[in-house]
Amino acid sequence: MYNDNPTLVGLQQKMDESRQGEAYTDARKAAHTEGNGKHFYIESYGCQMNFSDSEIVASILSGEGYRATRNMEEADLILVNTCSIREKAEETVRKRLRIFDQVKQSRPGTLVGVLGCMAERLKAKLLEEEKLVDLVLGPDAYRDLPKLIATAEDGDKGINVFLSREETYADISPMRLDSNGVSAFISIMRGCDNMCSFCVVPFTRGRERSRNAFSIVAEATDLFQRGYREVTLLGQNVDSYKWENPETGEPVSFAELLEMVALVHPDLRIRFSTSHPKDITDEVLYTMKRYENICKYIHLPVQSGNSRILKLMNRTYDREWYMNKVRRIYEIMPDCAISSDIIAGFCSETEEEHQDTLSVIECSNYSMSYMFFYSERPGTLAARKYEDDIPLKVKKRRLQEIIRLQTQVSFEHNKKDIGKTFKVLIEGDSKRSDQEFKGRNSQNKMIVFPKAAGLEPGHYCYVKVEDATSATLRGQLVEAG
Numbered sequence: 001m002y003n004d005n006p007t008l009v010g011l012q013q014k015m016d017e018s019r020q021g022e023a024y025t026d027a028r029k030a031a032h033t034e035g036n037g038k039h040f041y042i043e044s045y046g047c048q049m050n051f052s053d054s055e056i057v058a059s060i061l062s063g064e065g066y067r068a069t070r071n072m073e074e075a076d077l078i079l080v081n082t083c084s085i086r087e088k089a090e091e092t093v094r095k096r097l098r099i100f101d102q103v104k105q106s107r108p109g110t111l112v113g114v115l116g117c118m119a120e121r122l123k124a125k126l127l128e129e130e131k132l133v134d135l136v137l138g139p140d141a142y143r144d145l146p147k148l149i150a151t152a153e154d155g156d157k158g159i160n161v162f163l164s165r166e167e168t169y170a171d172i173s174p175m176r177l178d179s180n181g182v183s184a185f186i187s188i189m190r191g192c193d194n195m196c197s198f199c200v201v202p203f204t205r206g207r208e209r210s211r212n213a214f215s216i217v218a219e220a221t222d223l224f225q226r227g228y229r230e231v232t233l234l235g236q237n238v239d240s241y242k243w244e245n246p247e248t249g250e251p252v253s254f255a256e257l258l259e260m261v262a263l264v265h266p267d268l269r270i271r272f273s274t275s276h277p278k279d280i281t282d283e284v285l286y287t288m289k290r291y292e293n294i295c296k297y298i299h300l301p302v303q304s305g306n307s308r309i310l311k312l313m314n315r316t317y318d319r320e321w322y323m324n325k326v327r328r329i330y331e332i333m334p335d336c337a338i339s340s341d342i343i344a345g346f347c348s349e350t351e352e353e354h355q356d357t358l359s360v361i362e363c364s365n366y367s368m369s370y371m372f373f374y375s376e377r378p379g380t381l382a383a384r385k386y387e388d389d390i391p392l393k394v395k396k397r398r399l400q401e402i403i404r405l406q407t408q409v410s411f412e413h414n415k416k417d418i419g420k421t422f423k424v425l426i427e428g429d430s431k432r433s434d435q436e437f438k439g440r441n442s443q444n445k446m447i448v449f450p451k452a453a454g455l456e457p458g459h460y461c462y463v464k465v466e467d468a469t470s471a472t473l474r475g476q477l478v479e480a481g
């Protein structure tokens with residue numbers, strides 16, 4: 001889910017233009033239709049939320065008449081949507097800025113902009129450190145992009161890192177970038193109020209706020225009508241979604257939102273990410289169970305399997321509480337898959353405490369996990385309060401042990417699927433062969449199977465699993481949708 005490699009914008013013809021303009025003035029609509037002759041190029045790093053934000057940025061630029069390009073050499077505007085979650089993510093972006101510098105040197109007049117979490121964290125310092133950066137925009141400032149481009153075109157630096165308590169970009173129709181035309185992200189909330197001690201997100205993305213529920217349902221409906229068959233509702237902590245209908249004063253909870261989106265159409269699959277174990281309720285679990293089209297998959301980051309470390313991390317649950325939640329999920333939905341995020345070598349973690357993290361992987365029977373070693377982030381609670389005292393070598397060794405165990409657990413998890421038949425939503429050709437399709441089952445497992453006449457991406461079909469690795473299932477088609 002976290003990506004330190006760039007995803008480039010799709011080719012112009014791959015882009016979804018039909019949704020543009022809804023939120024725009026007539027002048028902007030005209031600019032969009034006619035184009036202003038300029039091109040933008042955007043790279044995104046980090047979480048799905050960042051990729052989703054890039055689609056908002058693309059929509060805003062399209063409204064100004066910009067066209068997307070995959071080729072940075074022909075871009076008038078080069079943007080990088082950045083991540084600050086770990087030091088490595090920031091290093092990757094700095095390397096990319098060196099490359100953009102070269103393009104800028106060879107093509108004077110090209111503007112380079114830094115968006116997202118690094119922009120927010122480093123603010124004006126970024127303009128001083130990276131001399132050739134022209135624009136710096138934090139995650140809540142994207143509406144200001146046209147104005148700041150104009151400022152930069154006049155030779156001044158453009159910066160807006162103001163964090164908002166209200167901005168949700170609810171009225172902006174994202175321009176789908178690099179879309180497979182089958183699955184799309186819908187951002188349902190922004191920011192985070194949790195204050196996990198290791199995490200920079202509350203500082204870079206600001207306070208938590210939920211988006212208008214009707215605008216979410218409208219976006220899902222529109223996507224379905226345009227052929228999409230899967231939406232992932234995105235937020236740093238989706239289970240604390242809460243929106244009040246201003247007309248009735250009625251609050252809408254995450255469980256209610258899930259139901260509203262599930263009712264858009266039985267053939268539209270719903271996924272969501274990320275869940276905080278402290279906030280996911282029985283009501284959410286029963287709503288998932290009630291609707292076949294809500295996928296039986298929960299990303300439930302544990303971070304550590306040890307209660308003392310969890311307390312230092314300010315996760316507000318302990319190991320036992322987490323394990324009870326996992327048991328409750330399997331009790332209500334025995335076929336549900338659970339995945340996790342895990343951090344190795346947090347401040348003061350002992351070998352014994354590390355063993356607790358290993359055992360939580362087995363006890364929870366995760367289908368997969370995203371695993372990291374701890375990276376101290378300036379300004380976070382942990383950076384201020386605790387010493388980053390586990391040597392890098394030890395962190396890396398513990399991480400390897402975690403990865404090795406999770407790979408085994410994933411393999412066992414997948415082997416149990418051999419002989420079972422799953423409903424699969426076809427996403428496209430498999431990575432290896434254009435004679436095979438890939439798609440996912442409800443549990444979010446990738447299944448590869450030979451193509452058959454009449455089937456296309458976006459169709460559902462039934463596949464019987466015959467083989468498994470730790471990452472993928474292989475099977476044969478037993479029935480078309």
Ligand code: 5AD
Nearest residue numbers: 198199301341342343372373374375
């Ligand atoms: N160091 C390492 N991993 C981190 N994460 C968040 N902050 C850090 C950090 N400082 C991981 C957590 C989180 C995921 C998005 O990234 O596991 O759930």
Ligand code: SF4
Nearest residue numbers: 046047083084085117
């Ligand atoms: Fe996403 Fe967090 Fe990285 Fe920001 S810091 S891009 S919120 S992962």
